[in-house]
Amino acid sequence: MSDGSESDVEEETEDLLEDDSTTTASTTAPTPPTPATPSPTAATLNRRRQPRGRGGRAAGVSSTDLHPVDPNTNEVVDTHLSVLEKRYRRFLDNRHERIYLVHPELRTVWTDLDARIAKRAALVPEAAVVAPADKDGPAGPPRMAAPPTLLLRLLPFQEESLAWLLAQEASDLKGGILADEMGMGKTIQIISMLLASDKHPGHPTLIITPTVAMLQWLSELTKHTAPGTLAVHVHHKKTGRVTDAADLARFDVVLTTYALLEGDFRRSTYGSVRKAGKVIEPSVLQNVEWHRVVLDEAHCIKDRSCSTSRAAFALKSTVRWSLTGTPLQNRVGELYSLIRFMRLDPFSYYFCTQCSCKSLNWSFAGQRSCTDCGHRPMDHFCWWNSEVLKPIQRYGGFGPGRVAFEQLGRLMNLCMLRRTKLERAADLGLPPRIVVTRRDMFNEEEEDFYQSLYKESKTRFQTYVDAGTVLSNYAHVFELLTKMRQAANHPYLVKLNMAPSATTAADSMQVLVCGICHEEAEDAIVAASCRHVFCREDMHLYLSSSGVDKPQCPVCFRPLTVDMNQPTFEPPNPTGGTAARKKPSIINRMVLDRWRSSTKIEALLEELYRLRADDKSIKSIVFSQYVNFLDLVEWRLLKGGIRCVKLDGRMSPEQRDNVIKAFSTNPQITVFLVSLKVNPAE
Ligand SMILES: [Zn+2]
Ligand SMILES: [Zn+2]
Ligand SMILES: [Zn+2]
Ligand SMILES: [Zn+2]
Numbered sequence: 001m002s003d004g005s006e007s008d009v010e011e012e013t014e015d016l017l018e019d020d021s022t023t024t025a026s027t028t029a030p031t032p033p034t035p036a037t038p039s040p041t042a043a044t045l046n047r048r049r050q051p052r053g054r055g056g057r058a059a060g061v062s063s064t065d066l067h068p069v070d071p072n073t074n075e076v077v078d079t080h081l082s083v084l085e086k087r088y089r090r091f092l093d094n095r096h097e098r099i100y101l102v103h104p105e106l107r108t109v110w111t112d113l114d115a116r117i118a119k120r121a122a123l124v125p126e127a128a129v130v131a132p133a134d135k136d137g138p139a140g141p142p143r144m145a146a147p148p149t150l151l152l153r154l155l156p157f158q159e160e161s162l163a164w165l166l167a168q169e170a171s172d173l174k175g176g177i178l179a180d181e182m183g184m185g186k187t188i189q190i191i192s193m194l195l196a197s198d199k200h201p202g203h204p205t206l207i208i209t210p211t212v213a214m215l216q217w218l219s220e221l222t223k224h225t226a227p228g229t230l231a232v233h234v235h236h237k238k239t240g241r242v243t244d245a246a247d248l249a250r251f252d253v254v255l256t257t258y259a260l261l262e263g264d265f266r267r268s269t270y271g272s273v274r275k276a277g278k279v280i281e282p283s284v285l286q287n288v289e290w291h292r293v294v295l296d297e298a299h300c301i302k303d304r305s306c307s308t309s310r311a312a313f314a315l316k317s318t319v320r321w322s323l324t325g326t327p328l329q330n331r332v333g334e335l336y337s338l339i340r341f342m343r344l345d346p347f348s349y350y351f352c353t354q355c356s357c358k359s360l361n362w363s364f365a366g367q368r369s370c371t372d373c374g375h376r377p378m379d380h381f382c383w384w385n386s387e388v389l390k391p392i393q394r395y396g397g398f399g400p401g402r403v404a405f406e407q408l409g410r411l412m413n414l415c416m417l418r419r420t421k422l423e424r425a426a427d428l429g430l431p432p433r434i435v436v437t438r439r440d441m442f443n444e445e446e447e448d449f450y451q452s453l454y455k456e457s458k459t460r461f462q463t464y465v466d467a468g469t470v471l472s473n474y475a476h477v478f479e480l481l482t483k484m485r486q487a488a489n490h491p492y493l494v495k496l497n498m499a500p501s502a503t504t505a506a507d508s509m510q511v512l513v514c515g516i517c518h519e520e521a522e523d524a525i526v527a528a529s530c531r532h533v534f535c536r537e538d539m540h541l542y543l544s545s546s547g548v549d550k551p552q553c554p555v556c557f558r559p560l561t562v563d564m565n566q567p568t569f570e571p572p573n574p575t576g577g578t579a580a581r582k583k584p585s586i587i588n589r590m591v592l593d594r595w596r597s598s599t600k601i602e603a604l605l606e607e608l609y610r611l612r613a614d615d616k617s618i619k620s621i622v623f624s625q626y627v628n629f630l631d632l633v634e635w636r637l638l639k640g641g642i643r644c645v646k647l648d649g650r651m652s653p654e655q656r657d658n659v660i661k662a663f664s665t666n667p668q669i670t671v672f673l674v675s676l677k678v679n680p681a682e
Contacts, residue, residue, distance in 0.1 A: 098353055102354065106351070113410050116171075119171065119172075124142045140160070142163045143162075145159060146159070146195065147196050151226060158192070161189045162189065162196060169197065169292075169319050174318060175322075176322075176342065176417070177323075177324065177338050177342075177412075177417070178190070178323050179417065180417070187216070188220065190321070191220060194253065195229065202249050203290060204248070204252055204253060205252065205290065205292040206256065206315070207255050208312065209257060210297050211257045211259055211567075214234070214236065214256075214257055218255060231251045231253070233251040233255070234256075235256040243284060245287035248285075258565075261311045265283060265286065265311030268286060269283075286316070289316050289317075292318065292319040293317040295312060295321065297323065298323055298324040298341070301338075304337045312341055313341060313360075332388065332393075335408075347387075350380045350382050351380065352380050357380070388407060388408050440600070446598065453483060457481075457484060461477060464477065474546055474554075475516075488600065489600050489601075491598065493628050493632075514534050516535065519535075519626065519627055522537070523536040523568050525569055527553055527562040528563060533569065535649065535677050537625075537677040598632075608637075612670070621671075621674055622672070622673050623676050624674075625676045627650070627677070630673045643669045644671035644672065645673070647674045
């Protein structure tokens with residue numbers, strides 16, 4: 001560290017001590033946990049990125065209004081982190097004071113949050129009973145029994161959520177996020193809420209689902225509600241689709257898909273090109289005054305700027321719900337879409353720092369001034385970004401980032417309910433889950449193979465490092481790692497897999513080969529930019545781990561655009577159905593009489609035999625990322641006298657159905673091999 005920066009720190013520390021001495025009066029204020037002392041290197045790195053926002057402070061407001069400082073933290077004030085935190089707080093304080101002059105209601109947003117949560121809790125419907133978790137134990141959350149029109153018994157945790165859902169609708173929040181883990185019956189919880197709440201004639205509930213899930217919703221609505229209770233309409237197929245908003249408004253529940261929502265919005269906003277020229281069609285969905293909108297699998301709108309999200313944001317409704325099993329897939333930023341959809345005040349709003357202008361949309365693209373207030377776009381800021389997102393992005397779990405995480409947690413308490421299967425295993429009647437990690441050593445041959453692959457990979461990686469081109473060679477690095485993972489399963493996966501090269505969607509006569517794993521693509525998707533084909537799962541992994549803003553195609557290195565929600569790509573096949581395509585199994589490529597098993601396969605067999613020793617009919621499911629590996633496992637199991645079936649992304653929906661039926665009904669078939677790339681939604 002240079003002398004210059006050290007004296008800078010000292011100067012800051014003096015400021016800090018001075019500031020703290022003025023705040024000793026606030027000892028009753030809640031105390032943030034003492035920050036851990038970071039290593040000097042980390043602090044030095046962080047220092048470079050801290051905001052430069054020092055300036056005069058308006059009289060009458062001290063920093064303690066926002067972030068109380070405990071005098072006991074004096075012990076650590078000389079750490080760089082405290083300096084950093086202090087500076088950032090001061091930056092925020094200055095900014096806040098300017099903002100409070102024009103938006104006084106923002107001053108108490110965070111302090112009011114707990115009061116808002118308490119107010120919501122007080123709105124639990126009268127019919128809700130407070131049932132103790134166990135007889136003598138403390139009372140659990142309030143629970144509400146489903147109305148008799150629900151032809152199904154709710155599980156205890158679902159009765160809790162029914163009370164929560166109704167309270168949430170009655171509060172000023174008018175909705176929220178139901179984020180129970182997958183498989184806990186979010187659909188049935190929503191249906192019970194529909195039945196338990198009043199109807200609003202002329203203002204139906206709109207439920208938007210992925211295309212594959214819509215019929216599931218319809219069947220659950222039909223099966224579990226008393227006949228005649230809800231008038232349900234499926235707004236989907238082009239033929240016979242209701243084109244008049246007033247006709248749609250006559251139903252109680254309207255089911256539709258994200259694809260239809262998006263198309264309906266796009267054609268009404270941007271128009272569609274016809275022979276007669278550009279045509280603007282009136283939107284049906286946007287012209288109904290909904291009582292309630294429910295987004296199933298709400299992570300479909302995690303990209304706030306895509307037109308599906310815009311369409312969802314634009315819907316007119318009193319109540320708004322998001323359902324998702326994965327509220328946070330990768331980044332905190334993705335939560336914004338859900339907050340924005342809810343129109344959560346003030347978190348989803350943009351505020352002008354110069355005047356009282358407040359709006360939900362960032363609508364300054366290409367403009368030099370705000371259409372509402374005339375101030376510059378840069379005078380406007382989003383409360384969510386500045387209070388939650390930016391501090392977390394910039395500082396992670398430390399200092400201002402930690403404060404933001406804590407605030408985010410409270411915000412989620414206000415609007416989100418999430419339970420996991422593990423927490424509610426007793427309610428669900430599930431056996432406990434036991435995770436065992438088994439470690440085996442390579443045999444000599446595998447070790448040699450792996451080591452030479454490892455050395456080769458290391459050398460190639462080092463050349464990228466030396467040339468400073470690691471990021472632009474990201475796809476190659478990804479491939480090196482994939483190969484090493486495959487080698488740990490069975491060397492054949494690498495040795496016998498050199499031949500096929502990645503295909504594009506134009507090579508329709510060929511088998512589709514994924515440009516990432518170089519196996520036949522499972523649940524294939526096509527890059528819009530270059531028509532290269534990939535397994536959906538591999539592309540998902542590739543994108544989520546690449547960490548760059550503008551990813552490149554792993555095959556051709558052109559800038560990559562790919563729609564992760566596109567349907568599975570099926571090449572048109574002029575010579576017959578898709579089932580007639582040749583499927584070259586890895587088994588065809590190996591010389592059978594020189595077959596060698598692998599340590600991993602033999603370890604699996606050992607485990608399976610051990611299970612069968614206790615119970616011959618016991619069933620097992622084996623997952624793998626690589627369908628070629630499952631081919632090898634299948635071959636070995638059959639050789640070892642274990643009957644199995646295999647489910648992978650190369651199969652048609654009917655084939656999949658048959659395989660699942662066979663496994664669940666035939667007692668002879670005891671092992672189910674499942675490729676992790678099979679799209680679970682199908
Ligand atoms: Zn303004
Ligand atoms: Zn404005
Ligand atoms: Zn792949
Ligand atoms: Zn490409």
